[in-house]
Amino acid sequence: MAKFENIVIVGGGTAGWMCAAGLASMLGSTGLKITLIESEAIGIVGVGEATLPHIKFFNETIGIDEAEFMAATSATFKLGIEFVNWGRIGDSYIHPFGEFGLPNAGIGFHHYWRSMMDDPQTASMDHYSLPIMACRNARFRPPSNDFRSVHSTYKYAYQFDATKYAPFLRKHAEERGVTRIEGKLVDVICDGENGNISSVKLENGEEISGDLFIDCTGFRGVLTEGALETGYDEWTKFLPCDRAVAAPCKSYGPLLPYTRATADKAGWRWRIPLQNRTGNGHVYSSNFISDEKARQSLLDNLDGECLSEPRFLRFTTGKRKKLWNKNCIAIGLSGGFLEPLESTSIYLIQEGITKLLEHFPSASSVHIDRKEYNDLMDLEFERVRDFLILHYHATERDDSEFWNYMRTMQIPDSLNEKMELFRQRGRVTAYDRGLFLQPSWIAVYLGQRIIPRQWDDRVSLLPDSDIKHHLNGLKQLMQRSANELPQHSDYITQYCPSPLAAEPAA
Amino acid sequence: MTIKSIAIIGSSIEAWLPAAYIRARLPSAYKISIIETSKSKDENRLIARPNSKDMHALLQFSEADLGQHAQAKPLLAATINADIALPFGRYGLDRDGAEFQHLWRRIYPDTPIQNINLFNLSLALQKAALFIPQAPQGMPSYDYGYDLSTNGYLSMLKQAAKDVLNLEAKKLEVHHDSGKISAIDCGDTHIQADLYIDATRDGHVSNIISTLMDNWHGNCLSICRNFDETDHKNGIRLYRLQIAMERLIALWPDTSFAPSELNEYNRLANAEQEHIRDMNALLAHDKKEMSNRKALQRKIAVFESRGRIANEDYEIFSKSEWIAALAAANISPASYDRLADRADEHDLKQWIKQLEQAIGQYVHMMGQRTIKSSPQSHGNVTTDGNIISNISGLVK
Ligand SMILES: Cc1cc2nc3c(=O)[nH]c(=O)nc-3n(C[C@H](O)[C@H](O)[C@H](O)COP(=O)(O)OP(=O)(O)OC[C@H]3O[C@@H](n4cnc5c(N)ncnc54)[C@H](O)[C@@H]3O)c2cc1C
Numbered sequence: 004m005a006k007f008e009n010i011v012i013v014g015g016g017t018a019g020w021m022c023a024a025g026l027a028s029m030l031g032s033t034g035l036k037i038t039l040i041e042s043e044a045i046g047i048v049g050v051g052e053a054t055l056p057h058i059k060f061f062n063e064t065i066g067i068d069e070a071e072f073m074a075a076t077s078a079t080f081k082l083g084i085e086f087v088n089w090g091r092i093g094d095s096y097i098h099p100f101g102e103f104g105l106p107n108a109g110i111g112f113h114h115y116w117r118s119m120m121d122d123p124q125t126a127s128m129d130h131y132s133l134p135i136m137a138c139r140n141a142r143f144r145p146p147s148n149d150f151r152s153v154h155s156t157y158k159y160a161y162q163f164d165a166t167k168y169a170p171f172l173r174k175h176a177e178e179r180g181v182t183r184i185e186g187k188l189v190d191v192i193c194d195g196e197n198g199n200i201s202s203v204k205l206e207n208g209e210e211i212s213g214d215l216f217i218d219c220t221g222f223r224g225v226l227t228e229g230a231l232e233t234g235y236d237e238w239t240k241f242l243p244c245d246r247a248v249a250a251p252c253k254s255y256g257p258l259l260p261y262t263r264a265t266a267d268k269a270g271w272r273w274r275i276p277l278q279n280r281t282g283n284g285h286v287y288s289s290n291f292i293s294d295e296k297a298r299q300s301l302l303d304n305l306d307g308e309c310l311s312e313p314r315f316l317r318f319t320t321g322k323r324k325k326l327w328n329k330n331c332i333a334i335g336l337s338g339g340f341l342e343p344l345e346s347t348s349i350y351l352i353q354e355g356i357t358k359l360l361e362h363f364p365s366a367s368s369v370h371i372d373r374k375e376y377n378d379l380m381d382l383e384f385e386r387v388r389d390f391l392i393l394h395y396h397a398t399e400r401d402d403s404e405f406w407n408y409m410r411t412m413q414i415p416d417s418l419n420e421k422m423e424l425f426r427q428r429g430r431v432t433a434y435d436r437g438l439f440l441q442p443s444w445i446a447v448y449l450g451q452r453i454i455p456r457q458w459d460d461r462v463s464l465l466p467d468s469d470i471k472h473h474l475n476g477l478k479q480l481m482q483r484s485a486n487e488l489p490q491h492s493d494y495i496t497q498y499c500p501s502p503l504a505a506e507p508a509a
Numbered sequence: 510m511t512i513k514s515i516a517i518i519g520s521s522i523e524a525w526l527p528a529a530y531i532r533a534r535l536p537s538a539y540k541i542s543i544i545e546t547s548k549s550k551d552e553n554r555l556i557a558r559p560n561s562k563d564m565h566a567l568l569q570f571s572e573a574d575l576g577q578h579a580q581a582k583p584l585l586a587a588t589i590n591a592d593i594a595l596p597f598g599r600y601g602l603d604r605d606g607a608e609f610q611h612l613w614r615r616i617y618p619d620t621p622i623q624n625i626n627l628f629n630l631s632l633a634l635q636k637a638a639l640f641i642p643q644a645p646q647g648m649p650s651y652d653y654g655y656d657l658s659t660n661g662y663l664s665m666l667k668q669a670a671k672d673v674l675n676l677e678a679k680k681l682e683v684h685h686d687s688g689k690i691s692a693i694d695c696g697d698t699h700i701q702a703d704l705y706i707d708a709t710r711d712g713h714v715s716n717i718i719s720t721l722m723d724n725w726h727g728n729c730l731s732i733c734r735n736f737d738e739t740d741h742k743n744g745i746r747l748y749r750l751q752i753a754m755e756r757l758i759a760l761w762p763d764t765s766f767a768p769s770e771l772n773e774y775n776r777l778a779n780a781e782q783e784h785i786r787d788m789n790a791l792l793a794h795d796k797k798e799m800s801n802r803k804a805l806q807r808k809i810a811v812f813e814s815r816g817r818i819a820n821e822d823y824e825i826f827s828k829s830e831w832i833a834a835l836a837a838a839n840i841s842p843a844s845y846d847r848l849a850d851r852a853d854e855h856d857l858k859q860w861i862k863q864l865e866q867a868i869g870q871y872v873h874m875m876g877q878r879t880i881k882s883s884p885q886s887h888g889n890v891t892t893d894g895n896i897i898s899n900i901s902g903l904v905k
Pocket of ligand 1: 013014015016017018019040041042043045046047048049050051052053054165186187188189219220221222223225247284286316318334335336337343346347348349350352
């Protein structure tokens with residue numbers, strides 16, 4: 004019977020080294036032999052700089068020191084994502100890693116806000132969230148552990164240099180016994196009987212055998228697609244962006260603790276502030292705009308001087324039909340890509356690793372482990388997908404063919420039901436699992452002008468003056484609390500300065 | 510338009526809990542009538558699962574009140590029969606990222622699965638007829654629910670419900686029009702309401718207006734039509750009512766009864782019902798029913814292969830309750846999580862032995878410190894700092 008002791012990871016990008024570091028830290032002591040193959044000649048995709056708060060847990064679990072990691076990757080803190088021009092041109096809202104308002108009688112804050120939305124004294128939702136006020140004022144401090152404090156109402160993630168995270172993890176993984184092999188994989192040898200991969204062959208002739216293979220070869224999917232022909236479910240009908248052009252530029256202005264996503268004519272542009280530079284990119288649909296126009300739009304909108312020639316990337320949104328096929332698990336871009344709008348890719352890598360640790364196969368259980376893993380990961384992908392589609396579909400924009408398509412396209416029934424429920428009375432479909440929880444859905448719904456027709460009855464029964472008083476008190480509390488936080492740049496300078504930040508960006 | 514009047518049709522706690530709950534959560538402006546159907550024989554005792562504490566806080570039922578008026582006895586597990594109790598506490602302690610059952614399986618690969626019950630402190634205490642409200646540091650944690658007198662609890666609900674128009678159903682004639690109830694003739698009067706809550710166990714009222722199995726149709730919400738005898742034992746009888754009310758309040762409608770809100774209610778209620786059926790099929794060891802239930806089959810297969818409890822959305826029963834029920838059905842894991850291999854074997858063996866001893870000694874010591882009263886006596890619940898004493902035979 005199959006044993007799973009010899010693990011071969013192919014690919015040394017963020018996915019490959021996260022897998023190697025994760026497996027080595029958690030299972031290295033159980034006798035696993037972990038080998039990672041990567042080819043410097045091929046290189047890594049090198050984008051993917053914005054993350055979600057979950058990564059903090061990953062880093063902590065494998066024993067990474069936060070300040071050291073942040074300095075090594077020129078990282079900054081991230082409290083949310085600003086969406087500009089999505090509902091209408093001129094709109095801006097922030098999807099925070101945290102709450103709106105404070106818990107009150109079991110009724111969501113947005114019901115109070117909605118009931119007074121038309122009152123001139125009522126500010127936009129942003130003003131009632133501490134993480135958003137911190138973003139707007141370029142301030143940051145880690146949250147408090149005291150759950151009674153308003154300072155405990157947020158979480159944070161990082162924005163980092165994607166080319167530096169994998170090398171940082173490599174050091175960590177190699178210290179924990181991972182063997183790295185440099186070389187280009189040219190052939191995959193499968194078992195004639197069961198179709199499992201038995202070994203891979205490198206350009207120099209070396210053959211490396213394994214019990215379990217993890218395909219982290221990026222979009223190519225060299226093992227899962229190249230050898231096993233697993234197949235791919237395309238989601239381009241719902242998420243039609245298929246290209247990106249990326250370029251860093253000099254930083255300008257205050258160091259912002261958030262990522263910005265600005266809707267463009269046929270896609271959107273990201274802006275990710277790091278300590279030493281700003282990462283930028285334009286994600287677009289090649290059906291609606293030419294590469295040259297996309298590039299020009301990116302360059303026209305940079306904050307400062309462009310630091311390198313813009314680089315083009317191509318992708319197809321969707322997911323591998325089986326993320327775990329035979330004895331091969333596709334993690335990272337080889338498994339699928341949903342598009343970077345909500346920084347979910349690295350999170351999905353992390354989920355892939357966590358679920359692999361939880362379902363690490365044994366001879367007797369492998370069939371069930373594989374099925375469980377695939378079912379659970381499919382659910383993750385699908386729930387993220389619905390949330391992404393919402394951003395594109397909930398729009399009033401009619402200024403380009405792209406937005407006309409997105410606004411009028413048919414969306415999955417599951418999403419339609421969610422939107423209708425919110426429109427009715429501000430209720431958010433409840434799930435136990437899935438990445439995005441209530442506050443995230445509320446931020447995007449309201450930020451993109453899905454305004455509930457009604458609100459919770461219990462709020463209607465309160466005197467207007469009480470609600471106004473409550474809203475006003477919260478607004479002042481959030482502003483005051485945000486002002487208590489240090490400037491993001493000051494916090495970084497004293498906590499985790501990057502050696503690169505001191506040098507002029509080059 | 511805002512809902513202004515509610516008519517509840519049913520008897521016992523099924524009818525009175527909604528009235529009390531709605532009174533507590535929504536202002537008293539709502540007019541509530543209860544059309545009491547003839548009382549069928551009721552169980553004497555009522556099991557309240559740990560989550561009932563939230564509802565009791567809302568209804569302002571203190572533990573002292575529950576003790577005094579409903580002869581509350583704390584419960585650390587729900588007893589299903591002589592062989593099965595579903596614990597409200599954890600099995601052992603987790604370590605190195607692995608859950609306890611995996612660590613235990615690694616050390617005891619061939620031991621009958623039921624022996625894992627030795628590592629559940631809530632089960633051990635309950636078996637010894639002891640109650641301590643909180644596990645000591647370094648021991649498997651647990652929560653507790655209550656074993657209540659149904660009549661006593663019902664009186665408390667009646668008091669909390671306040672200002673309810675209580676009518677006896679001399680007959681029950683439901684007038685309806687295009688899927689909505691227009692009035693109920695209960696003999697002496699016609700009752701008209703904006704919202705009707707069908708609290709009959711056979712879904713008597715809602716079946717008249719729709720043949721669909723969903724719980725909510727138009728202006729009629731059915732809250733306990735899927736009643737099963739096991740519900741008395743595992744605490745689902747009360748749980749189901751509590752959750753139905755939480756869900757109703759969270760989706761509180763107006764008289765337009767928007768389909769999106771009803772659909773969401775039904776989606777959640779249906780999922781809940783499936784979980785209850787899964788558990789009941791397993792507890793009854795009903796082989797045919799078990800093989801027809803997909804989610805249960807998944808739970809069994811995953812547990813059998815590697816001792817993991819596969820979670821679904823909106824689980825009702827905790828992992829520990831599932832482990833207890835699977836173990837009682839003699840479903841044994843063939844292997845364990847790889848994460849359990851992280852610890853040194855010798856070290857792990859010692860640690861598990863020590864835990865077993867510690868649990869045994871703790872239960873013994875607590876038994877020594879208490880004078881057991883007869884199992885029939887219902888101690889009064891009094892809150893004494895953090896310790897509830899004089900309860901369930903534990904007299905300090
Ligand atoms: C435009 C864009 C923006 C993104 N933005 C974000 C973001 O903001 N946040 C986020 O979380 N994610 C983002 N992502 C996704 C993120 O970049 C990836 O999830 C992440 O970088 C992981 O990539 P990877 O390791 O799977 O693949 P890659 O980085 O492509 O690595 C593939 C590895 O496989 C090796 N390899 C390939 N073929 C062979 C071979 N034949 N032999 C040997 N080695 C081989 C390569 O050398 C390389 O080491 C973005 C992606 C794109 C395209």
